[in-house]
Amino acid sequence: MYYLFAFSAGALTLISMITNSKLASYVGTRQSTLVNFTAGLIVSIFLYLMFQETTFKLVSLPIWAYFGGLMGIFIVIISNIVIPKIPTVYTTLLIFIGQLLTGVLIDFIQYRELSLYKFIGVLLITAGLYFNFIIDKKDQLKKAQGKSA
C-alpha cells in the first residue's frame, strides 16, 4: 500500500515538474518556485483548517527538521546551474544515484542496519536506467539520420 503511495508521489513529481517548467518558461525557475510555494501554502492552510482538529503547538525538534522547504530551493538553484552544463543523461543518472545512495545511508543511520539488498537494488536500478538511455540515444540518432537522408 505504501509502495503505491510512493509510486504515485513519483508520478505526481513528474507532472509537477512539467507544470513548473512550463511556468518557468514565462517567469524563470526562481519565480516559478515562489508561485509554487505560495499555491502550496494556500492549499496546505485550507487542508489544515478542514482536517486538523487539534490546535497547533510547537514541538521541540532539532532545527534541521525545519529545513525541508529550503532544500527544495537549493535543489532548484543548483539544478539551474548544472542542467544546462552537462548532458541530461548524466544529470538524471547522478541525481537518481545521489538520491538512492543518500536514502540508503539515512536509513542506515536511522535503523542501524546496513542492507546488502539495498545496494544491489541501487545497482540494478542504475543499470536499467543506463540501458534505456542508450536505447533513447540510438532512437534519436536514427531519427536524425532519417531526416538528413
Place this chain on the structure above:
Amino acid sequence: MYKFGATLVGVFVAFMVLFNGTLAANYGNYAALIIIHVVGLVGISSYLLIKRENNKINRSIPFYLFLGGAIGVILVSFNNICFSAIGVSLTIAFGLFGQIVMSLIVDHFGLFGLKQTPFNFKKIFGLLLIFSGVYVMTLG
C-alpha cells in the same frame, strides 16, 4: 564540478524527504505542510529580494500553470506518510520508479502538449531491471 552539483541535487532530495518526514511525524501531516511551505516561501522570497529580480508574474500566464504547487502538496503528503512507514530509501526507490513509468506514458501519448515519442519495446528490458532493483531493495 557540475557532476558533483548534479549528485548534490540528489543528496538534497533525500534529505528533504528525511526533514519533511520527521516534521510530519511530529506535527501531523497538515501542520507540517504549512511549516514546509512557509519556510520555503520565506527562503525563496529572501533570495529574490537579495538578487533584486524583476517581477515577471502577470495575468497573461494560463491559470492552470499556477496549480503546480497544489500537486506539490499531494506529493509531499504521500512522501511524508511513506517516510514513517517504509523509510527514506524505499520511498525514493518507488518514487523514482513512478517517475520513470509516468515519463514513458507522457512521452508515448505526448501528454501536456509535449512532443510525442512512441514507446520503444526494447525499453521493457531496462524497466524490468529497474523494477527488479526496486524489488530487491524491499527485501531488506
